[in-house]
Amino acid sequence: MHNRKLRFDVVVVGGGTAGVAAAIGASNVGARTLLIEKNPYFGGAATHSSVLTFCGFFAQQEPIMQVVGGVGDQVLQELRRLGIYEGPYRNPNSGNVIVLLDAEATKYALDRKVMEAGVTPRLHCQVIEAHVDGGEVQSVVAVDHGGRITVEATAFVDASGEANLTALAGGPVRFGDHEGQVQAGTLVFRIGGVPSDAPLDRKLFEAAIQKAKQQGVTSVTKERGMVLRLPGTRDVLAMFADEDVNGLDAASLTAAEMSARHQAWSYLDIFRRYVPGFEQAYLVQTGPAIGIRETRHVIGEYVLTGEDVINGVRHPDAVARGGWPVEIHRAGQPAIYHQIRDRSFYDIPLRSLRVRGFQNLWCAGRIISCDPIAFASARVMGTAFATGHAAGVAAAYYAATKTVDPAAVRHELLRQGAYI
Known part of the structure; x- marks a missing residue:
């Protein structure tokens, strides 16, 4: 050195x-x-x-x-x-x-x-x-x-x-x-295997998440998030997995990253089960890092x-x-x-x-x-x-x-x- x-x-x-x-x-x-x-x-x-x-x-x-x-x-x-x-x-x-x-x-x-x-x-x-x-x-x-x-x-x-x-x-x-409060962090995840003509209406995802929660799913946070189709690959970008996190602290970041990845897989399962066109969907990528806003x-x-x-x-x-x-x-x-x-x-x-x-x-x-x-x-x-x-x-x-x-x-x- x-x-x-x-x-x-x-x-x-x-x-x-x-x-x-x-x-x-x-x-x-x-x-x-x-x-x-x-x-x-x-x-x-x-x-x-x-x-x-x-x-x-x-x-x-x-x-x-x-x-x-x-x-x-x-x-x-x-x-x-x-x-x-x-x-x-x-x-x-x-x-x-x-x-x-x-x-x-x-x-x-x-x-x-x-x-x-x-x-x-x-x-x-x-x-x-x-x-x-x-x-x-x-x-x-x-x-x-x-x-x-x-x-x-x-x-x-x-x-x-x-x-x-x-x-x-x-x-x-x-x-x-x-008061020392920060905006939530969000782990963005990318989903593949969704037909290009599948509708991405926000209400479809909200209804799917609500249905899953009614059936006992507790591992997701947000019901209303953002879903967009990306240029080039045509993958779908999803912003749902929120976490309260201190972005300066390694312990807090570790817990948030791991919890949010669990959320991403849970959301994918919900979308596969309840959102038309997502039956063959798969997870392309999470992160790599959780998005820290503040x-x-x-x-x-x-x-x-x-x-x-x-x-x-x-x-x-x-x-x-x-x-x-x-x-x-x-x-x-x-x-x-x-x-x-x-x-x-x-x-x-x-x-x-x-x-x-x-x-x-x-x-x-x-x-x-x-x-x-x-x-x-x-x-x-x-x-x-x-x-x-x-x-x-x-x-x-x-x-x-x-x-x-x-x-x-x-x-x-x-x-x-x-x-x-």
């Missing part, structure tokens, strides 16, 4: 949609950028939890309006070239506008965009320490199977999903809502509020747009939605991406500075592309100038094709 030392302008921790966008955005400014991800591939929840829907690229109004451009849109166009993306899809059950994905194409598309941008990627690598001096993160320590890697940089972006970098740096964070939140220079979101508030230092409705998940219950005014969008200010008390640390993705209601909208992956892109550009500007001018960040984001 040996300790290697590296030096970059910008280090991005976490390679989900927010981290990929941050790294590409920073590199596009000219910053030497390192992207650190613990998994063998980029994509976060999309690729590691099979959440094969990008939510938040589009507002919910009619006609459909795209509210996220920039790096996120470049990824959509890469998916289009791979034959996966055919435009937005309005879910007939919920009415929400989403982008349907294929996991392997998403991994490959993200690889391509990261490499094209000149980002230095490090997969299979996890940050375990942060060294801080005078309100600035000076370096991080990561580990791989070869030992420790110390990385110095001028600016950092926390896109870890759990605010790991901010917490390691001693920055201000909040766990869950103001753990830590960063406290930034501004806390985005539920009123900002619901009222579609505009901000002078806006660097991203949120177009997904407020969506709250409690284990075993149907999702609760609150629409944005006019089903339009709201602004996310740069102040919500800068970690309070730090000069050179930004946050992106589901951990941005939000109250519980705003979080329930801003957490989704399409919006994470937008906040990541903005955080990466801000970090690169700081690395070059040791200052942050919101007008300059906005100008550069527009140059890179972002919608603000």
Whole structure:
């Protein structure tokens, strides 16, 4: 085991949609950028939890309006070239506008965009320490199977999903809502062997689950979930297996993963028995990891509020747009939605991406500075592309100038094709 030392302008921790966008955005400014991800591939929840829907690229109004451009849109166009993306899809059950994905194409598309941008990627690598001096993160320590890697940089972006970098740096964070409660986690599972003409009406699944419960089945939580047919393979994606879980705690995660896998097999059995077209269905995949919606939140220079979101508030230092409705998940219950005014969008200010008390640390993705209601909208992956892109550009500007001018960040984001 040996300790290697590296030096970059910008280090991005976490390679989900927010981290990929941050790294590409920073590199596009000219910053030497390192992207650190613990998994063998980029994509976060999309690729590691099979959440094969990008939510938040589009507002919910009619006609459909795209509210996220920039790096996120470049990824959509890469998916289009791979034959996966055919435009937005309005879910007939919920009415929400989403982008349907294929996991392997998403991994490959993200690889391509990261490499094209000149980002230095490090997969299979996890940050375990942060060294801080005078309100600035000076370096991080990561580990791989070869030992420790110390990385110095001028600016950092926390896109870890759990605010790991901010917490390691001693920055201000909040766990869950103001009472410490978090939204439910869900293990997504994929089902094969379903004829392409089999109806996927939500009511069929709800009736089947209710019938099974009446006959004594107790191993499932939710009666109303989401069922979608995926592009390419035509497999069916099912989101039913909810768990109350602390996504920071290995013991809690272990119990949730194992319980949720039991649920997935139970749901499959119910669908085979009671849902037309599912008689020959089989389980293609669970996870790999349970989908964690919420753990830590960063406290930034501004806390985005539920009123900002619901009222579609505009901000002078806006660097991203949120177009997904407020969506709250409690284990075993149907999702609760609150629409944005006019089903339009709201602004996310740069102040919500800068970690309070730090000069050179930004946050992106589901951990941005939000109250519980705003979080329930801003957490989704399409919006994470937008906040990541903005955080990466801000970090690169700081690395070059040791200052942050919101007008300059906005100008550069527009140059890179972002919608603000």
